[in-house]
Amino acid sequence: MRHDCIIYTILGLLLIALVLMSGCTQAPAATGPSEIKIGVVASLTGPASTTGKDIWQSAELAADEINAKGGVPVRELGRSLPVRLVQGDDESTREGGMKAVTKLITQDQVHVLVGGYSSAVVSAHQSIVADNKVPYIISGASSSAVSRRKDLDTSYMFFHRPNTDDSAEASIQFLTEVFRPAINAKFGFSDGRKLRVAVIYQDSPFGKGQLDAVKSLIATKNLPIEVVAEEPFKMGESDFRTVLTSVKSKNPDVIYAVTFLNELVPMTQQARRDVGLNTVIMAIENNDDPDYYSGVGMYGDGMVMESRFSPYAVPAGSTEAATRKFLSDFDRKYGGFAGMMGAATYESVYIAAAAIEQAGSLDRAKIRDALATIRVPQMMEIMKNGTITFSPDYRESKFDLYVVQLAMDQKLGEPRPVIVWPGNLKAGDFSIPDWYTPGSP
C-alpha cells in the first residue's frame, strides 16, 4: 500500500511537470526581442565618477519617460518596446572602457550605445565599436581627434557634443570680443596690447585638442592674443600649486583651463587661496555642473565658463521650458541638479529612440542609417537651426554655445552663473572682479 502511494505520487508529479512543460511550449512564441537594450557608457567609478553618475541618472530619467509613454514603436515588430538601459562602467580608464564596451556589445547585446565622457577613454574603445558595428551616440569625447580619426571606421559613431574646435572658438571669441576690451578699458592698456593667456590643460587628447584648437584659432584669425604659458597636468591631478606658481610667473591676464570637474575645483581654489593668483579662470563646458558650484565655493567668484547647458543659468527662449522640466524632474527623482553631460546623455537616449522609430527596426545597420539622416527638434541644448542633426562628414551635431560668469551668492554660500555672451542669450554683462590683477602691461 505504501509502495503504491509512492508510485502514484511520482506519477502525479510527472503529470504536473508534463502539463507545465507542455504549457511552456504551447505559449505564444515570442516574435523578436521584448525590449530595446541601450548600453550607457559612463565613468561610474574612478576620477570622473561624479560626471558618470550624472550621465547614468539622466539616461535613466529619459528611459523612464519614454517607457511611461508606452515605449518606442518598432515597425518591423508591429508593436512598441520598452527601453532597458544597461550600465557600462568604464572605471574612468581606457582599459575599463574597453572591458565595459566589449561586455555591452557581446554579452548584453545592446542595440545602441550612448554616453562616453573622456576622449582618452572613448578613443580606446572606438575600435571595438567599429569592429562590431554598433551605433554609438557619444555625448562626451570632445576632442576632434576622436571624431575625425582616419585609422578606423567611425561610421557607426555619432557625436552629440561640440568638438574642441567649436568650444575653443566660442571661448576665444568671448575673450577677444568681451574680455580683452574690458581689461584694456579698465586698466588703460593700448588697443594694440595682446591679451596674455596661460593654458593649463589635461595631458590627454581632450586637453591637447583644446590647446591645439586655441593656438590654431589665434594663428589663422590673427587674433590679438598671446599664449604666454602652456602647462600640462596628469589626468586626476589634485595638486596644482607648482603649475600655478609657474603660470603666475608668466603674468597672464587670463587662465584658460582645460580640465575635468574634479580637477577644476582644486585648481580654482589653489590659484586664489594658495598661490595668490588673482587672475580670471576661463573653464570649459564640461565643468558646468552643480558639483562644481558647491565644491569651489567663494573662490569661483568672477570666473567665466564656456557652456551649452547650465544647471543654474537657463537661457530664455525655445529651450527654456524643456530645460526647466528636465531639471525639476531630475531634482524630484534624484535630489539635486543635473550637469551638462547629464543633459547631453538624456538627449542621446531620446535621439536613439527616435532613430529606432525611424528605422522601424532593431537592426544595428538600419539604426545607423536612420541616425545619419535624423532630424530631431532641439530639446534643452540650443542647436544650430533648432534641430539635432549630424553632419555628413564626421557625424557631429552643432550647438549654439554661450559663456557664463560666476558671482558669489552669499545666501547660498556658493557662486551662481549668469549668461554674459553672446548678445542674443545674455542675461547680464561681464564684469571684471574687484580682486582681479591683469598681467604685464
Place this chain on the structure above:
Amino acid sequence: MDGGIAVLGQVAFWGLYSGCIYILLATGLNLIFGVMKVVNFAHGEFLMLGTYITFFFFVLSGFNPYLLLFLSIPILIGAGIIVERLCFRPILGTGKLNEIFISLGLIYIFQNGVAMVFTDEWRSMKSPFADLTIAVGPIQLPLDYIIIVAVTAIILVCLSVFLNRTTTGKAIRASSQNRKGAMLMGINVERMDMLTFGIGAGLAGAAGTLWAVSGQVFNPYMGSVPAIKGFAIIILGGLGSIPGAIIGGLAIGMVENFTAFFLGGSWKDAISFILLIVVLLVKPTGLFGEEGE
C-alpha cells in the same frame, strides 16, 4: 619674477608640503615593513580613511580640523590593529603572494565600504585658516601649510622619542633588528607587530587629515597613487629605515614639484620612479638600507 629666487622658493615650499604627506605615509609603511616584513598595498587606504574621518567629524562637530588629528590617529591605530590581527597575522610567514592578495582585497573592501557610506563623489573641506597667508620676503606661505609642516615635525619627534626612549619603543626596534633575538629576550613580538601596524596606520591617518585640511580633494579611490609612491619612497630610502623614509619622502616631494615647474605637470609622477631607478642602480639597497633587507 620669471625663474627668480622667489618663484623657486615658492616651488620648494610646495615640495616641502608634499614631502610631509609622503613622509608620514612612508614612515608608517617602513615601520610596518621593518618589524613584520609585510607588504601592505592597502596602506594608501588608511590615508583615505584619515581624510574621511576628518571630513565626517569636521562636518559633524565644526571643530578645528587640526584638533581632529586626535581623533583620526587613534581611530586609525585601532583600525590598523584590527587589520593586523584579522588579516595579516594568520598569513605571516606564508609567502609574499598571500600578503599581496590580502592587501589587494583590503583595498577593495575599504574603497567600496567608504563609497557605500559617503558615495564616491569628490569631496573637499575648508580649513578655518584657509585665507591666511604669511609673507616671508617675496614668498607667500599659506598658514595651513606652515602648520602642516610643523605638525609633521612634531609627529616625527614624538615617534622618535617613543621609539628611542620608551621600553615599548625599544622593544619595537629590537623586533625590527632581530625578531628571534627579541623573542629570546622575552619580547612579545606578536604584540609588537600589532602595535607597529597600528602606529603605521595612525601615521597614514595623520597624513589623511593633513591632506584634507590642505584643501586637496579626495574620494574613496584616492589612496592608490600615494601608496605606490610610498613604496617607491621606502625602496628609495632603504627598506626598514625610518631616516630613509623621511629623506626619501622629502626628496620625492621636492623632485616632483621642481619637475612639474621645469618640465610640466605630466612628468610629476614619472619622475619619482626615474629617481628610484637611478638610486637603485647606484645603491641597490636604497639610500639608508642595509644588506639583506
